[in-house]
Amino acid sequence: MRRERQIAGAIFAGALLVRLGLFAVLSDETLAAITKRVELSTPLTDYRRLKEGVFLYQHGIPPYDGGVNHQAPLLLAIFALVNSISSALDPLIFALVDVACGYWLWKIAHLKPKLDKVLSGKQQQNSLRVAVGVPALAAALYLFNPYLVLSCLARSTLSFSHLFVLSSVALAMQGHAIASMGALAGATYLSFYPVTLLPAVLLLVHTTRSSTVSTLLRSRRAQWHTGVFFVWLALLLIASRAFLGSWDFVEATYGVILTVPDLTPNVGLFWYYFMEMFDHFRSLFLVVFQMNALLYALPVTYRFQRFPLFSVFVLCGIMSAFKSYPSWGDTVLHLAFLPLFTELFQYLRYSYVIALVYAFSSALAVVFYHVWINLGTGNANFFFAITLVHALGQIMLIVDTTYAMLRREFVLQHPQHRHCKVVQM
């Protein structure tokens, strides 16, 4: 344990140093160019828009006037406070938030074997090999993921949302129900979509051998914790109202997330459709697209009620593929949970293809955007095609891990059919 802590400490320190070093070494133009990348900064997480909001707020102008800034009010408050000391501290804050995310992920990986043991009961004790080094590996893969390093250099405020999601999951696994609900409320407050994780996190809080959705629904404590979540959320909203003195921010943040008025290109599926669409179809497709992002939460949590952490993993993938303003930073949260499920790796079928799709879509997204915007020899279809491929890669990963989970479940229940081939009829 002590050695593991040392390794983890080294990883966190290394991640922090790499980030601060890059901030120090890279020129302002390079950093500005990274911040401008649409793959990293969306209208909701763009650092420049945040600065604009902070500037407006500090000059006594309502920060949501003008429709540029869509960040949560309390983020503005934090950065207004930091700016009043020195705006040179911003990189440090973003780097620290990333490292904190790494810490919570390390914690989750540590707690997972215990969770598995509780959930699986006695009969599978021997099949659970506690993989050594997984926590450190998971944290390292998360912190040194190029997507995340770039996202940090772009100073995307998405990492705050990641921090709340990961801490909520980790706190839930430790049994700190109220704190966990508070963190989840924070994540929901910042980027709305994490609300889909609520049932899964509730299951994590109430992890016992027999906990299922139906017992959860009947349990008085679960209802109480759901109530706590909404109280936290209400508190955050009221605090924002108190900070700003008006409810304008609700439309500028959640309104924008849900109705998608800003069609700046990003790696998601919304912008192109809503750019091309006739206006009278807009509301219909808005409902369909948002349903896609939100509705899977229930069936996924229900099907994997015995594996709530796995539900969180799948739902993070669904969020990053289908949310209205995704970026490469969202993909990182999905990939963060992957190393935790080492037991699934032997059942994965398309790992090689998925890795290739990720490699291709990252390289081609940059060049297609260049061909479209800078050279003018391509057009929007080029970039949209590659965002489709990116979504395809994420969906393939979701599908493949889900398959692996179901297969593993089957094998554990029927060990005699371990080598049988599965075919679709």
Add this chain to the structure above:
Amino acid sequence: MIALKDVTRLRRRNRLLAVLRQYLPLVRFLLLAVGIGWLVLLPSFDYARETYISENALMPAQAYLRFNQEHVDYARQLTGEIETLLRNDDGAGAEARVQEAFRQLSFSVGVQPVGASAVAGVSSPSVNVCGVCHAPRADHTEALLLAAPWTSVTGRSNARGVAMLLALALALQTTVWAKDLIFLVPAGAQGQIDWLAAYHNATGVPNIWTGAIQAAVVLDLPLPTESDRYDSLVVEFVGVNGQLPNLDLINTITTVAGREHAPVVLENDSDQNSRARQLLGSYGARFDAIYDMIIKQASGRPSNLHGYYHPYKIDAVTVSARPHVGERSLDMRQLGVVIESSFRSFNNLLEHFHQSFFFYLLQSTNRFISIANYLPPLFCFAEDLLKQLRQQGSSSKTAKDAGNASDQSEIHAAKSSTAVWAAWAAFAGCLFSGLVTFMLPTPSVIRATGDTLPIYDGMFTYTVTSLLVLTLAGMASKAAFRYAVKTERSRSPKDGRAVAIQFRVMLRLLAAVLLIVSISTASMANFSLGLLVALVTTPFVMVLMQQVPRGNVAGGHNLVLQAAMLTLSSPPSMLLLGSLLTGMQPAAVLVQLANDYHAAGVWVYPFLCLCYYPSMLALVLSI
């Protein structure tokens, strides 16, 4: 319940899959063959479409033209005058003469000094001079540009080009225009780059902005020639990173030239007496044209100054002329008329050029191949590489089984991450050495004296450092490999073989993924570069992948082969190869590559250092 029917169906499917799997290696050869066959067929007429003017508003050769013999005489007189002025006194007189000519036409004049070092070696004024003819009743939001540099890209004086520019300015300003006209005399490539940057960023001098430049033509008519007759008009069009102007621009000029009975050829048209043309007739000529264009595009260098306009989304070509040899003839009047008539057509443009073809290969002035017809060979090569990867992936599984497989648990152990991490470490070492090679300072020119070749300083340091980096990368890879084998042996004594295989397969996979991704990415921006790299590497990768990775741990007999191949693929030997191909000194090749990247943003140098070289290095290390 599973019905019998379903079972038989499954059996059939499995049999089919087994057959397919058996023939998979053949498919790869087939793909390579199809790719190469397609490239061989490209020059045939069946692939090409006839060029046409897509934008009706252009209406080429419909205008009444002003350029006449008087203007020719004016140009002829100016040529001599400017030529003398250029020879004396670092060309300050020539600069003043051009300014004076612009002022006489009541143009607004801008002068932009260019850093003296940029045009070292060639004596010409180091200033850009531009004159703007404001269209009297236009809204000054759009402009057309005519440029003639002081010196031609051939290194000779372009006094005739400058004189023609002034004569054309005299002829053109009498017409009523819808767009402003800019006449520019840039100081070489650097001057052109600086001028464009200053014009578009509105920084520094000249502080002249008239509007978005819709089309640009560069005149390049090097002196001396025996007479002022030429053989034919040459349209040069390949730009930075292989970018091409809109096809309508080239079409307009060639159409106008056709109407004026002025002989016109493209820069990639083959010589009358080229070997391919003599052997294969017109097919050979088209073959020459296409492959000349592909190589020019792949080099990323613009063939003339027009190339620097393309990154600003300005469609531009250079018009130059081939010296008179006998059969055909082009006189100065025809040349001027072609330019004037083309400008009158561009003046009709309602917005951008509209032709939807941005990616094309030109067989001749009136035949082009659109992207749909020339992209498939590249797909064949990429697919071929992917197939090989796939096979590597599956062969690693079988190798693991064969390597050491007494029971399940040991295979599981062999799958352990040490080999994979070691391969990643080796791969990172390759990438890093590529990065270091890219960052190495390039040799500097010691000023050449007279006619001798320029001497470069620092080539020795470059060679030694790059070889040192290479050796370090190789040693790091070996160390990672040894470490993996050692840790694995400490766990289970017999497992060295499986680890060795796994390490090599993984390293190969990583290298091949980098290669494929970078080829396909490069081809999206510069198709020809991607194609050439794919063409060179695919057979090499194929041969390499054919060989099953060895499980020997010591790797003694591979060392000589590896060392030989590493030396062959090292930057110095690549530079040597480059110098053999281009006939320049190795140092000159390097300086030019690096300078192209820094000055004009040509991506070939970083591509070679950061994508091609590391993947080749990793492939060699995985033998």
